[in-house]
Amino acid sequence: MTTAPVRQDEPPVSLGRVRAEPLDRLSAADISPIVRRVMAAHLDQTRIPAAKFSSFI
Amino acid sequence: MPPGPARAALTEFVLKVHARCDLACDHCYVYEHADQSWRRRPVRMTPEVLRAAAGRIAGHAAAHGLPDVTVILHGGEPLLLGAERLGEVLAGLRRVIDPVTRLRLGMQTNGVLLSERLCDLLADHDVAVGVSLDGDRAANDRHRRFRSGAGSYDQVLRALALLRRPEYRRIYSGLLCTVDVRNDPIAVYESLLAQNPPRIDFLLPHATWDDPPWRPAGGGTAYAGWLRAVYDRWRADGRPVSVRLFDSLLSTAGGGPSGTEWLGLDPVDLAVIETDGEWEQADSLKTAYDGAPATGMTVFSHAADDVAANPLLARRRSGRAGLSDECRRCPVVDQCGGGLFAHRYGAGHFDHPSVYCADLKELVVHVNENPPAPVRLDAGLPDDFIDRLAALTGDRVAIGRLVEAQIAIVRALLAEVADRLPAGGAGADGWAALTALDRGAPESVARIAAHPYVRAWAVDCLAGTGTGARLGPDHLNALAVAAALDAGTPVRLDVPVRSGRLHLPTVGTVLLPEVGDGAARVETGPGSLRVTAGDVTAVIRPGTPGDAPRWWPARALTTPDVSVLLEDADPHRDCHRLPAGDRLDDAAAGRWAETFAAAWQVIRDEVPGHAEELRTGLRAVVPLRRSGAGVSEASTARQAFGGVAATETDAGSLAVLLVHEFQHSKMNALLDICDLVDGTRTIGITVGWRPDPRPAEAVLHGIYAHAAVAGIWRIRADRQVDGAQAVYRRYRDWTAEAIGALQRADALTPAGSRLVRQVERSMSGWPA
Numbered sequence: 001m002t003t004a005p006v007r008q009d010e011p012p013v014s015l016g017r018v019r020a021e022p023l024d025r026l027s028a029a030d031i032s033p034i035v036r037r038v039m040a041a042h043l044d045q046t047r048i049p050a051a052k053f054s055s056f057i
Numbered sequence: 058m059p060p061g062p063a064r065a066a067l068t069e070f071v072l073k074v075h076a077r078c079d080l081a082c083d084h085c086y087v088y089e090h091a092d093q094s095w096r097r098r099p100v101r102m103t104p105e106v107l108r109a110a111a112g113r114i115a116g117h118a119a120a121h122g123l124p125d126v127t128v129i130l131h132g133g134e135p136l137l138l139g140a141e142r143l144g145e146v147l148a149g150l151r152r153v154i155d156p157v158t159r160l161r162l163g164m165q166t167n168g169v170l171l172s173e174r175l176c177d178l179l180a181d182h183d184v185a186v187g188v189s190l191d192g193d194r195a196a197n198d199r200h201r202r203f204r205s206g207a208g209s210y211d212q213v214l215r216a217l218a219l220l221r222r223p224e225y226r227r228i229y230s231g232l233l234c235t236v237d238v239r240n241d242p243i244a245v246y247e248s249l250l251a252q253n254p255p256r257i258d259f260l261l262p263h264a265t266w267d268d269p270p271w272r273p274a275g276g277g278t279a280y281a282g283w284l285r286a287v288y289d290r291w292r293a294d295g296r297p298v299s300v301r302l303f304d305s306l307l308s309t310a311g312g313g314p315s316g317t318e319w320l321g322l323d324p325v326d327l328a329v330i331e332t333d334g335e336w337e338q339a340d341s342l343k344t345a346y347d348g349a350p351a352t353g354m355t356v357f358s359h360a361a362d363d364v365a366a367n368p369l370l371a372r373r374r375s376g377r378a379g380l381s382d383e384c385r386r387c388p389v390v391d392q393c394g395g396g397l398f399a400h401r402y403g404a405g406h407f408d409h410p411s412v413y414c415a416d417l418k419e420l421v422v423h424v425n426e427n428p429p430a431p432v433r434l435d436a437g438l439p440d441d442f443i444d445r446l447a448a449l450t451g452d453r454v455a456i457g458r459l460v461e462a463q464i465a466i467v468r469a470l471l472a473e474v475a476d477r478l479p480a481g482g483a484g485a486d487g488w489a490a491l492t493a494l495d496r497g498a499p500e501s502v503a504r505i506a507a508h509p510y511v512r513a514w515a516v517d518c519l520a521g522t523g524t525g526a527r528l529g530p531d532h533l534n535a536l537a538v539a540a541a542l543d544a545g546t547p548v549r550l551d552v553p554v555r556s557g558r559l560h561l562p563t564v565g566t567v568l569l570p571e572v573g574d575g576a577a578r579v580e581t582g583p584g585s586l587r588v589t590a591g592d593v594t595a596v597i598r599p600g601t602p603g604d605a606p607r608w609w610p611a612r613a614l615t616t617p618d619v620s621v622l623l624e625d626a627d628p629h630r631d632c633h634r635l636p637a638g639d640r641l642d643d644a645a646a647g648r649w650a651e652t653f654a655a656a657w658q659v660i661r662d663e664v665p666g667h668a669e670e671l672r673t674g675l676r677a678v679v680p681l682r683r684s685g686a687g688v689s690e691a692s693t694a695r696q697a698f699g700g701v702a703a704t705e706t707d708a709g710s711l712a713v714l715l716v717h718e719f720q721h722s723k724m725n726a727l728l729d730i731c732d733l734v735d736g737t738r739t740i741g742i743t744v745g746w747r748p749d750p751r752p753a754e755a756v757l758h759g760i761y762a763h764a765a766v767a768g769i770w771r772i773r774a775d776r777q778v779d780g781a782q783a784v785y786r787r788y789r790d791w792t793a794e795a796i797g798a799l800q801r802a803d804a805l806t807p808a809g810s811r812l813v814r815q816v817e818r819s820m821s822g823w824p825a
Contacts, residue, residue, distance in 0.1 A: 016465070018468050023502070024492040031469035031470075031472045035519070038469075038696075039519060040429070041729070045696075056163055056164075056233075057256055
């Protein structure tokens with residue numbers, strides 16, 4: 001499965017490569033777009049914390 | 058879907074456990090603003106007040122069937138209580154409230170007194186610790202000073218360094234920053250980010266129309282300008298941390314809830330208990346006039362329901378109806394919500410917009426016009442793949458492809474967790490072992506990566522939001538041990554222990570109550586584990602069924618053609634919106650096994666294509682704690698593909714909910730690799746299954762799940778099952794109406810449109 005770049009100047013990210021390459025050979029270029037997308041979705045899902053009291057974070 | 062508390066219920070309680078402070082910040086609303094009631098309060102909350110308060114909270118939770126309540130220790134400065142009394146307070150709250158509902162404990166502190174001993178205590182009681190910091194040294198020390206005039210910056214940074222340590226990171230809740238427009242916004246943002254918080258919020262300094270905020274000459278909307286600068290930088294940075302203010306504006310833009318009492322129209326469900334036991338409204342009202350937060354009630358005389366009925370509090374819970382005419386006419390009222398109630402005060406009443414109205418409006422419009430750019434991973438998926446996933450008969454091949462994509466995603470997350478490990482720190486050995494196993498036994502690593510709650514853990518780690526029993530980066534060692542056992546490869550690693558439990562995903566849990574929180578040495582041999590912690594040594598054979606004194610084996614729900622984990626021990630299974638149950642006893646586990654086996658037969662019989670899908674992608678079923686309402690509930694989580702959480706139910710219902718929830722899991726996995734919804738359009742769509750307008754992605758989820766459920770009931774209706782026809786029609790109509798509404802809203806990408814069209818086509822031949 002080949003993915004489009006996160007930014008125009010980044011090469012396509014291949015999920016197949018991340019699946020198949022040994023973990024210690026994965027580079028930041030391989031994993032960073034995936035991590036950014038997953039964490040962005042996580043932020044969107046969890047951005048509402050349990051407490052609304054403004055004087056507590 | 059969680060039922061949510063009744064509208065009359067309060068869910069947040071602020072306990073003023075200490076009424077004095079060791080700082081003398083000149084912007085503090087407790088001591089420096091209109092209300093001066095602190096002068097007549099006891100310095101500390103007495104044990105009698107605490108007992109009564111805890112009893113009121115527990116009683117309220119029980120009466121309303123609340124799944125959880127939040128109790129926030131506040132002041133003054135709560136750490137002035139000292140470790141001994143603080144420990145008594147926390148233990149007292151847990152003792153009274155824990156048996157009734159899930160208790161979330163929090164504390165806001167200036168950090169000055171935070172020590173290792175206090176961090177240990179707060180971690181023991183799972184207290185989320187928020188710290189107040191106004192930016193860099195100059196910004197912070199502009200206001201946050203000791204009585205001597207000395208700044209507090211160094212002490213706060215020392216506290217934050219403690220909270221960033223691996224053993225305390227899970228209780229680090231975030232940073233509160235009060236805005237001063239004289240400070241440089243980017244310098245403040247960067248200095249907060251440097252403290253690596255899991256969450257930040259920016260607060261406007263409390264002010265009213267009678268006592269308006271300071272503004273620079275000609276700076277009509279200086280606060281909007283300041284916050285816009287931070288928002289633009291945060292957005293350009295790719296949202297590296299949750300910012301409650303901005304997240305709330307983005308959420309409300311899409312019709313979602315706000316995360317703070319000072320934005321949005323959601324009811325405010327909080328009350329304050331002062332050191333003398335008086336119930337008060339939100340204490341920001343102290344800025345309005347002397348006595349403004351008072352209710353005239355105490356925990357000895359009145360229950361929380363009485364407080365909720367207080368007219369001013371009820372007004373703050375009445376949404377749009379409680380706002381001024383000007384606010385009700387405003388186009389951004391759904392997001393602004395009139396601002397913080399206290400900021401509306403002037404000339405003796407609250408029927409005004411916020412004194413920050415112009416700033417809020419400008420900020421809301423700016424955020425709406427400049428939403429975060431989506432991080433695209435357009436997978437270049439062939440149309441055939443979308444069509445296969447849209448098939449309401451199920452498609453095993455498509456699920457296999459989703460599984461492979463998920464394993465790739467988890468591998469990327471594991472690599473990122475490892476990349477952030479300190480050199481030689483906890484977790485480094487586990488990563489070395491895992492990478493070695495990945496070369497020698499890659500399918501063993503893949504089997505562990507495919508466990509739904511490995512991803513949930515990794516995301517928690519990267520977000521810095523793990524709390525309670527959840528594990529930090531050193532959990533990599535546990536993953537390596539689990540993979541080594543699968544591969545039959547010997548390893549020796551120190552594995553983290555939380556609350557006396559050492560969990561090995563997919564394998565089981567070693568019970569080490571003597572350790573509490575710490576680590577144990579684990580050595581794998583052929584089919585065995587040797588666990589050593591201090592004087593304790595346990596030898597375990599993971600394949601042996603049945604609980605043992607030191608061992609809870611992972612249990613499976615097994616039929617001749619499928620086997621999934623009955624996941625009742627992984628700390629990260631509690632990522633669903635409903636609370637996970639505790640470890641099941643043998644009788645309950647036996648009931649689950651019987652019900653699952655019967656449900657599986659139903660699925661195979663009624664929708665065999667879905668049985669094939671589940672066989673390929675379902676990894677774990679998490680038993681949920683039954684809520685007070687006693688109804689059957691189920692859930693999936695975005696970060697846990699292949700996991701379905703459910704309350705115990707009958708076989709026919711379990712069959713439906715497994716198919717239903719797995720549709721959500723499939724949709725989540727597809728959304729991971731393909732944009733289906735146009736993220737630049739924030740709309741609310743009315744659907745048949747919920748009273749409130751839903752964002753496009755939620756409608757898409759509903760269509761996908763309800764179409765499959767309609768498919769099951771269509772089969773049952775064909776077979777003349779009592780009542781099936783009506784259920785079939787209800788789900789079919791909900792789905793068809795939602796498809797029409799979503800298509801009219803023009804909120805889908807080409808891939809999303811194709812998916813919906815294919816679902817519609819699949820349903821087109823169904824009977825009326």
